Amino acid sequence: MLNTELNIAAPDDFYEALVALHRDLTPEQNQLVNARLILLLANHIGDATVLRQAMARSREGINPVGQDATLRATA
Amino acid sequence: MDGSLAERVDYQALVLPYARSPDQDAPRPVRHPVVIVGAGPVGLAAAIDLAQQGIRVVLLDDDDRLSTGSRAICFAKRTLEIFDRLGCGGRMVEKGITWNRGKVFFREDPVYSFDLLPEAGHRRPAFVNLQQYYVEGFLLERAQALPLIDLRWKNRVTGLQSREDGVLLEVETPEGGYRLQADWLVAADGSRSAVRKILGLESKGQTFRDRFLIADVRMDAPFPAERWFWFDPPFHPNQSVLLHQQPDGIWRIDFQLGWDADPVAERQPERVIPRVQALLGPEVRFELEWVSVYTFSCLRMDRFCHGRVLFAGDSAHGVSPFGARGANGGVQDAENLAWKLALVVEGRAPESLLDSYDAERVHAAEENILNSTRSTDFITPKNEASRAFRDAALGLARDCAFARRLVNSGRLSLPSTYRDSTLNTPDSDAFDGPMRPGAPAIDAPVLVRGEEGWFLSQIEHGGFTLLCFGETAPDALPGTGGIPLRPLLVVSAGTAPREAVGLPVIKDADGLLAQRYDARPGTTYLLRPDQHVAARWRRCEPALVHSALARATGQG
Numbered sequence: 001m002l003n004t005e006l007n008i009a010a011p012d013d014f015y016e017a018l019v020a021l022h023r024d025l026t027p028e029q030n031q032l033v034n035a036r037l038i039l040l041l042a043n044h045i046g047d048a049t050v051l052r053q054a055m056a057r058s059r060e061g062i063n064p065v066g067q068d069a070t071l072r073a074t075a
Numbered sequence: 076m077d078g079s080l081a082e083r084v085d086y087q088a089l090v091l092p093y094a095r096s097p098d099q100d101a102p103r104p105v106r107h108p109v110v111i112v113g114a115g116p117v118g119l120a121a122a123i124d125l126a127q128q129g130i131r132v133v134l135l136d137d138d139d140r141l142s143t144g145s146r147a148i149c150f151a152k153r154t155l156e157i158f159d160r161l162g163c164g165g166r167m168v169e170k171g172i173t174w175n176r177g178k179v180f181f182r183e184d185p186v187y188s189f190d191l192l193p194e195a196g197h198r199r200p201a202f203v204n205l206q207q208y209y210v211e212g213f214l215l216e217r218a219q220a221l222p223l224i225d226l227r228w229k230n231r232v233t234g235l236q237s238r239e240d241g242v243l244l245e246v247e248t249p250e251g252g253y254r255l256q257a258d259w260l261v262a263a264d265g266s267r268s269a270v271r272k273i274l275g276l277e278s279k280g281q282t283f284r285d286r287f288l289i290a291d292v293r294m295d296a297p298f299p300a301e302r303w304f305w306f307d308p309p310f311h312p313n314q315s316v317l318l319h320q321q322p323d324g325i326w327r328i329d330f331q332l333g334w335d336a337d338p339v340a341e342r343q344p345e346r347v348i349p350r351v352q353a354l355l356g357p358e359v360r361f362e363l364e365w366v367s368v369y370t371f372s373c374l375r376m377d378r379f380c381h382g383r384v385l386f387a388g389d390s391a392h393g394v395s396p397f398g399a400r401g402a403n404g405g406v407q408d409a410e411n412l413a414w415k416l417a418l419v420v421e422g423r424a425p426e427s428l429l430d431s432y433d434a435e436r437v438h439a440a441e442e443n444i445l446n447s448t449r450s451t452d453f454i455t456p457k458n459e460a461s462r463a464f465r466d467a468a469l470g471l472a473r474d475c476a477f478a479r480r481l482v483n484s485g486r487l488s489l490p491s492t493y494r495d496s497t498l499n500t501p502d503s504d505a506f507d508g509p510m511r512p513g514a515p516a517i518d519a520p521v522l523v524r525g526e527e528g529w530f531l532s533q534i535e536h537g538g539f540t541l542l543c544f545g546e547t548a549p550d551a552l553p554g555t556g557g558i559p560l561r562p563l564l565v566v567s568a569g570t571a572p573r574e575a576v577g578l579p580v581i582k583d584a585d586g587l588l589a590q591r592y593d594a595r596p597g598t599t600y601l602l603r604p605d606q607h608v609a610a611r612w613r614r615c616e617p618a619l620v621h622s623a624l625a626r627a628t629g630q631g
Contacts, residue, residue: 028463031459031460031463032463032466032467032470034463035460035463035464035466035467036467036470036471038464038467039464039467039468039471039477039478039481040471040475043475043477043478066458068457068458069283069284069334069455069457069458070281070282070283070284070457071281071282071284072279072280072281072282073279073280073281073282073372073373073374074277074278074279074374075266075267075268075271075277075278075279075372075374075393
């Protein structure tokens with residue numbers, strides 16, 4: 001079960017470190033660092049239910065306006 | 076035919092002559108039990124399998140040549156085991172390049188390697204690489220040795236009427252058209268299936284916005300017989316490259332080009348040669364053997380059975396090449412279909428048995444499409460975020476074990492376990508290990524009359540097998556209601572089987588068979604003609620075997 005109550009001992013310290021992690025990076029570098037961080041944390045958590053709940057929660061309220069690069073195929 | 080003679084055949088140049096069939100002069104359309112359209116790997120495998128089970132087959136092909144270019148080159152262990160049963164596995168393995176190992180590189184560094192067959196005690200390797208024209212050539216020579224197969228080249232299906240009890244075909248030949256009736260039609264006519272089009276049916280899915288260049292080159296090169304895959308290498312930045320060895324000193328090199336690449340310009344030698352040279356280094360000399368630029372799709376038909384028309388292979392489903400799941404999946408379709416169709420044609424099983432072909436192979440196609448789509452999504456990221464995750468996984472892979480398992484350059488073909496098949500009898504006894512109902516039988520070394528052999532070779536007879544572990548034969552064997560059932564007793568090494576046992580006996584030389592099947596004395600398996608498990612018990616009870624056999628043949 002995804003815990004959305006406060007679970008971090010020093011939240012301001014954590015938040016500062018998270019922002020500092022991205023200092024002086026280009027958007028592309030930011031994205032790569034975030035991706036690595038997500039993979040490391042996801043593997044540490046491990047629990048598939050928690051991971052899926054976190055993924056669903058993070059996507060809540062966001063309506064896609066982009067377009068992925070696939071085409072419908074009919075043969 | 077021996078290997079040395081076979082090597083002299085240029086299968087790509089072989090012209091297979093059209094010959095007039097007496098059917099073309101018949102006053103009325105001649106009726107055949109089974110007509111197969113398409114003499115590729117799938118159609119040929121289905122024809123051989125049916126003929127081996129005593130069914131007459133007409134095999135139509137619109138061309139007079141085998142595969143042009145190497146095309147499918149990776150043939151998986153399970154497919155080789157099927158070819159063994161079809162009488163040509165040895166030739167495939169002898170000619171093919173055996174490999175079990177893959178390596179993945181990110182930029183300059185190796186990040187991940189895998190061994191696809193980490194344990195000993197299997198007759199066949201995880202994969203052999205072999206050009207599709209050899210596979211078709213060996214299958215063709217096997218088919219030509221079977222008098223029940225009537226091969227007709229330059230016979231193009233142009234029309235088709237589906238009826239309750241069969242199909243009426245219109246066939247065009249160099250000498251004009253004729254009509255033909257089939258009780259059952261197998262459409263193994265490839266991704267652009269004419270049969271599918273004539274029936275107005277569709278195969279649907281997605282196309283990936285990317286282009287790839289295949290260059291087959293002939294060279295002497297010091298690379299090992301391994302699958303090498305690069306993400307973003309210095310010699311081909313921002314794209315992926317795959318290198319793979321084939322027989323006859325030919326190497327498959329697959330360059331990712333991106334969606335914007337010009338497919339016509341990219342196949343010109345002046346474009347291809349520098350790309351290859353960049354990979355090999357300036358000193359390596361090579362010749363271009365075959366070049367092709369392609370895009371790919373993952374798609375399938377909703378159902379593979381449409382009345383008396385049964386779709387198999389690329390006509391029914393398509394995958395991207397990463398994972399070698401196209402030809403392998405297709406040959407596995409053919410094997411699933413052949414024994415069922417044989418029983419139905421002979422009137423030993425109801426037509427509804429073929430519903431299980433649809434269910435089992437749609438399930439397998441979904442599995443293949445899922446794996447192929449995941450690999451393609453990794454290799455060809457669909458958006459910036461998926462590219463970032465891919466690069467993150469690759470970047471972490473060198474130092475973090477978990478990330479190596481996320482790197483996906485192709486999840487290579489494995490046979491499907493038909494977990495939920497209605498042909499399975501669910502376990503009533505406790506078992507460990509992978510040999511659950513629906514699973515394909517695993518091989519193991521055995522002794523047969525004192526000679527070293529392989530387990531799967533003992534169950535190649537085309538019927539069901541009742542595999543009994545123990546020192547003595549079961550008290551009574553079940554009645555089979557016309558379904559071929561062959562008992563086979565497995566004794567452990569060191570026991571002298573009693574002469575009077577009256578059953579074929581194999582010895583479990585290294586105890587691996589019992590280990591892989593989680594068997595104890597009394598353990599009994601019912602194996603289908605396609606070597607998948609139908610049922611298993613801790614004791615051989617004739618009544619249970621009887622009902623499992625009925626269930627596995629659509630009569631349960």
